[in-house]
Amino acid sequence: MISVSNRLQETKEYYFSKKLREVAQLKKQGKPIINLGIGSPDLAPPDEVVEELMKATQAPGAYQYQAYKGLDELREAMCNFYSTHYGVTVDQDQEVLPLMGSKEGIALISMAFLNEGDQVLVPNPGYPTYQAATKLLNAELLYYDLVEAKSWHPDVEALQKLDLSNVKVMWINYPNMPTGEPVNSKKLQELIQFAKSNDILLVNDNPYSMVLTEDKFSIFQLEGAEEVCLELNSLSKSFNLAGFRVGFLVGNSEFVSAVLKVKSNMDSGMFFPIQKAATKALKLNLDWFEAQNDVYKKRRAIVWDICESLDLSVNTDAVSLFVWAKINSEHTAEELADELLYDRDIFVTPGTVFGSNGAKYLRFSLCVSEEELNVCKQRILKPKAV
Numbered sequence: 001m002i003s004v005s006n007r008l009q010e011t012k013e014y015y016f017s018k019k020l021r022e023v024a025q026l027k028k029q030g031k032p033i034i035n036l037g038i039g040s041p042d043l044a045p046p047d048e049v050v051e052e053l054m055k056a057t058q059a060p061g062a063y064q065y066q067a068y069k070g071l072d073e074l075r076e077a078m079c080n081f082y083s084t085h086y087g088v089t090v091d092q093d094q095e096v097l098p099l100m101g102s103k104e105g106i107a108l109i110s111m112a113f114l115n116e117g118d119q120v121l122v123p124n125p126g127y128p129t130y131q132a133a134t135k136l137l138n139a140e141l142l143y144y145d146l147v148e149a150k151s152w153h154p155d156v157e158a159l160q161k162l163d164l165s166n167v168k169v170m171w172i173n174y175p176n177m178p179t180g181e182p183v184n185s186k187k188l189q190e191l192i193q194f195a196k197s198n199d200i201l202l203v204n205d206n207p208y209s210m211v212l213t214e215d216k217f218s219i220f221q222l223e224g225a226e227e228v229c230l231e232l233n234s235l236s237k238s239f240n241l242a243g244f245r246v247g248f249l250v251g252n253s254e255f256v257s258a259v260l261k262v263k264s265n266m267d268s269g270m271f272f273p274i275q276k277a278a279t280k281a282l283k284l285n286l287d288w289f290e291a292q293n294d295v296y297k298k299r300r301a302i303v304w305d306i307c308e309s310l311d312l313s314v315n316t317d318a319v320s321l322f323v324w325a326k327i328n329s330e331h332t333a334e335e336l337a338d339e340l341l342y343d344r345d346i347f348v349t350p351g352t353v354f355g356s357n358g359a360k361y362l363r364f365s366l367c368v369s370e371e372e373l374n375v376c377k378q379r380i381l382k383p384k385a386v
């Protein structure tokens with residue numbers, strides 16, 4: 001018998017990969033499911049990006065292997081994006097690395113920095129890939145709590161009381177997913193100090209910086225970040241290019257070159273037309289983001305109404321692509337999510353997907369048209385069939 005590796009036996013199939021199969025099955029049976037579960041932007045990417053993509057498919061050499069570090073012009077555009085939107089200077093030769101989405105970056109950073117048995121601080125609730133990558137490398141998970149009472153930011157005092165001698169990496173993600181908590185620079189500055197004092201690599205996963213935010217944030221705006229931080233960025237949500245698979249890593253040259261060492265052994269460069277189109281996207285000005293955010297604001301208002309009808313509380317100061325709503329009834333997140341799926345044909349994500357601290361929360365995606373959201377609203381207002 002051919003068995004899979006021990007590390008894979010420890011790893012569960014990604015929640016959405018399993019649940020979306022069930023949703024597809026229900027749809028096949030004729031159920032008109034509306035999917036508010038997943039953060040895959042439905043709005044069109046910029047026209048000029050698609051045009052550039054098509055044009056570049058005809059370029060000489062377009063189908064050849066590409067440089068591991070990406071095109072110079074792509075890295076330059078990434079650095080200009082950092083200076084234009086965040087006021088952060090990044091060296092295009094040494095401090096930036098194009099990636100196939102930030103999800104790839106989570107795996108590569110883990111491979112570059114973790115030894116078996118190292119401990120990794122992972123947020124609860126948080127994006128599930130941090131823990132999956134940690135487990136796949138036989139490193140040890142050390143969950144830290146994010147709770148509403150502390151504005152979904154880590155409690156540095158509580159962290160300091162832990163035995164941190166084996167902690168190598170800490171994952172953070174601000175603006176935060178799933179809670180939508182905006183950045184609190186003061187708290188993150190404390191965290192940088194904490195990482196510095198304890199020799200911990202602090203990684204900010206930052207794919208939501210342009211979605212419904214007032215201030216555009218990068219961890220490198222904060223003092224001392226270049227010594228201990230890496231940051232992942234992504235074109236998936238900022239430019240409606242989730243299927244394109246383009247993200248990038250920013251950090252000091254030593255950290256970035258460690259990740260490049262792993263990456264150059266794992267793939268052989270990004271498809272040329274995708275690099276050209278990504279370069280185009282990164283050059284767009286603020287008008288692009290404002291137009292997207294106007295659409296998201298209208299959608300969010302309908303989701304807030306839906307939440308009110310379901311007796312869920314929301315934080316109207318929250319940002320990013322989701323509404324994170326607190327359940328006020330005795331229902332668990334999974335019970336309510338199942339009820340919505342089976343009785344109302346609405347798929348939402350139970351907060352438990354992101355950890356036990358999500359047990360009383362549901363996450364609603366804004367990647368659904370106003371029209372469909374209004375249908376959801378009607379379905380919820382309609383008395384349940386008995």
Ligand SMILES: Cc1ncc(COP(=O)(O)O)c(C=O)c1O
Binds near residue numbers: 100102104235236242
């Ligand atoms: C917090 C967080 N990090 C990373 C990702 C992955 O993004 P990408 O498409 O860049 O791989 C997501 C996607 O939903 C996310 O929510």
